[in-house]
Amino acid sequence: MKIKKCPFCGEKDSVEVYDYNEFYSSIFKKDILPENSHVASGFVVNCNVIEGGCGAIGGYGLTKKDAIKKWNKRAHIAKKALI
Secondary structure, three states: OOOOOOOOOOOOEEEEEHHHHHHHHHOOOOOOOOOOOOOOOOEEEEEEOOOOOOOEEEEEEOOOHHHHHHHHOOOOOOOOOOO
16 A cells, blocks of 8 residues: 655655554664553554654554554545635
8 A cells, every 4th residue: 555645744765664663662772562462453554764764653444554554544624714
């Protein structure tokens, strides 16, 4: 499934899917959960700062496909401003 560009900074090449626990472990330099724990299993989409993105995080899902679907979902924006 194709990942849409970041809705915040417009970057496309920096948007990647990560294993949830590995992603947060790399940020905090330690394991979040005890070994063999399944509380935080799943995937997350990140606009990677190191790759030129803005750091936006979202699209949490139990599968990569589910995470990408959630990242790709955009809120509808009103066409006319309310006065």
